Amino acid sequence: MRHTISVLVENKFGVLSRVSGLFSGRGYNIESISVGETLDPKISIMTIVTKGDDQIIEQITKQLNKLIDVIKVQDLLEVDHVEREMVLLKVTPRQELKGEVLRLAEIFRGRIVDSSPKTYTIEITGDEKKIEAFIELMKPMGIKEFVRSGKIAIAREMTRTR
Amino acid sequence: MKVSGSQIVIESLKKEGVKHIFGYPGGVVLNIFDYLYDDKDIQLILTRHEQGATHMADGYSRSSGRVGVALVTSGPGATNTVTGLATAAMDSIPIVVFTGQVPTMLIGNDAFQEADIVGITRPCTKYNYLIKDVNDLAYIIKEAFYIASSGRPGPVLIDLPKDITAAQAVFNWPDKINIRSYNPTLEGNKWMIEKAAQVISKSKKPVILCGGGVLLSNASEELRELAEFTQIPVSATLMGIGGFPSTHHLSLGMPGMHGTYYANMAIQESDLLIAVGMRFDDRVTGKLDAFAPNASIIHIDIDPTSIRKNVKVDIPIVGDSKRVLTSLNQVLKEGEKPQWNEIRKQWLKQLDEWKALRPMSYNYVEDVIKPQYVIEKLYEITSGDAIITTEVGQNQMWAAQFFKYDKPRTFLSSGGLGTMGYGFPAAIGAQAAYPDRVVIDVAGDGSIQMNIQELATAVLYNLPVKVAILNNGYLGMVRQWQELFYKERYSHSYLSTIPDFVKVAEAYGAVGLRATKPSEVEDVIREALKVKKPVFMDFVIDWKEKVYPMVPAGAPIDQMMFDDEPQKEKKKLKAVK
Ligand SMILES: Cc1ncc(C[n+]2csc(CCOP(=O)(O)OP(=O)(O)O)c2C)c(N)n1
């Protein structure tokens, strides 16, 4: 099963490689990882998406906790949470499809962040399903390239443990 | 007043109570060595190889319980410590290794003798540091000692750029360390401990598994109290040897691949395993699905990741072995008072039957020295009052099986990594910690050649370690596997040329002795113990001798091979390669 794990770490040199080294060294896989500062600039938060059965996920969270620089580990699967990803997608539609591209972007609450005579660059934010649905819809329009962010996630207030 | 980074390093070590550093100089650590030149309080023991220095720090730590320290230069000096760090990491041994680094300005430039040692050693240290500011130095050293020795202990590395060792700062020794992200759990959960006590009271056929954690937390007294009070037999893993007296009537000896018949049978038959400070390594469990099929498991360990990593656990107790056992003993003693002797009678009788059926034994012969005989004689002549270190291979297993260890920290062996070349420097480290005790490295002819250069160190510092080389001409353990599982195809396990160890010893200024017949063994040992110098004892042993019992890798642990079975029978048991 796929889990989104949120890891609070000391914002120190080498921490990312300690975390990624833990995954590679023990044969766990990382589907995506994103890192950013928190309110306290001495602390960073990592959002890691990984897959594994219960025993592996238990080991992953325990091993993460064991790293000296890790302050807190939370498996978000256990709590109500919001997750978001972003995609920046460049399309080169034929003239007659341009209107359709703009219409779809609007339906997905996307923004045109750049345009040239031949291309639109569209920014879409949402959960994974939404991002994937949008990419699917754009395929026939002529995708030139796209870049996806890793997932970020945050627990909802008034969390209820399932 | 400001002082140099080098002075801060050495003065910090003194604050930590360090008396010995095992080290080797080079360009970027010259400032520190220069400071040491005038120092009277710390002895630098100049080794012949940085791997040796690291294993010495390790042996020093395992024997004494104090943090061992090594100091080496950058680049090749630093990379030479990797095996020592990995050895210490696998066995949770607290050491602090200082490596020199090229000046801060040059880091990342592929400068002369630059190696990214922090990157290289990240997976084989508990933690490591690159010092970036001389003002952090004292705090980081204190933190390093704290991390190395607390929780589940382990090696810590501090990388010191040359400019930092020259830079000036005020020496501020912190009185306390506080790491918000690192708070090992020491006390076990009360409720779990009570549950454990209940399960113990109900069990009919319990076994205690004593691991290295018992030694690391100095919990052997508490373990013994538990075993004696509840009359539960104890099997000590390779790392747990000495955690419970081998000569105790409740001792079952070692479990696992080369464990005793009765330990493995007891585990397989048991209805409860009480695992203390051990991690269910594959050499202990054999085939996991078939391991202790009827047993509930109480697992006490300070490292949460050890629990439920390999086996399902019914009662997990995270905490320091000593503290958890203390609470557990208290709960047991305060609770109902079952008639333990009555309750255990049948189980202990069963164990005695197994012990009688297949005791640890070997075939003594007159014309050739059996390695087990050498180990038995070492035990007899020293009355067991010795620190034994081992290399890796058959020698290691015989030393574990045939010597008896009644005190903690008297058996030092590379269990997790299985590092050939560990035992000799580790013995030198232990001898530095205990100049007056008998320290013996039980070695193989292959392994001893991996760090034989350290004989110079032993001679130079007058550390009179004894090395009992079980000379079989082979990489014996490799040969044993080839004989049993590779159709006797002895690919590259015959050493062909082996130096004359007596002459080697003499060339280094040590003493060399040789025995080729069983009748000479005693004299050689007595002579070796008499001389106050390092001694190589070259025991030319029966090269055909194998380590038994043996559980083929990946087989259930009650599927044991014994020496007395016809060859054909043995071959039926297939190892999972
Ligand atoms: C550094 C290292 N290299 C290789 C091995 C694999 N290995 C395990 S036992 C062994 C043979 C050891 O030979 P020797 O020291 O003569 O001991 P014996 O088994 O003959 O007692 C080897 C090569 C190892 N454990 N460590």
Ligand SMILES: [Mg+2]
């Ligand atoms: Mg050999």
